[in-house]
Amino acid sequence: MKLVFVYNADSGPVSGLFDIGHKLFSPETYQCGLCSLTHDTFSEKQAWKSFREESAVDMEFLHRDEFEKKYGESHEYPVVLRSNGELDLVLSKNDIDAIGSVEELIGKIRSLVS
Incomplete structure (x- = not known):
């Protein structure tokens, strides 16, 4: 079994720079809840x-x-x-958007695989 995490962002350096700018200047409208949970502005969160x-x-x-x-x-x-x-949905966009912290995300992932 494998978990596939899909971010609401495109790959590539231009998209990466756009995402950083969005996180810095308008974080409340940033559209990737998974990105916000697992990453700070410039790097992956240490707990994640x-x-x-x-x-x-x-x-x-x-x-x-x-x-x-x-x-x-x-x-x-x-x-x-x-x-x-086959690919089965285990956390939807709405599920992810309802998660309040990286620790809560980790708990949900642990419960999915236990």
């Missing part, structure tokens, strides 16, 4: 990085353009999917 590195669960992280190219599917992003031969 530690969890990700120490977890026995296989995880894949993709931007929406990378995901759609690789899997040929589209969703309302961000999402977390479980890949076990």
Whole structure:
């Protein structure tokens, strides 16, 4: 089993710079709840990085353009999917938007895989 995390952002340096600017100047309108939970303005949050590195669960992280190219599917992003031969939605955009902290996200991920 693998968890696939899909960010509501496109890949590439221009998109990355746009995202940084958006986080700095208008964070309340930033449209990727998963990005906000797992990353600060310039880097991955330490609690998330530690969890990700120490977890026995296989995880894949993709931007929406990378995901759609690789899997040929589209969703309302961000999402977390479980890949076990097929892709199953485990956390929707609404689920992710309701999560208040990286610690809460980690708890939800742990409950999904236990």
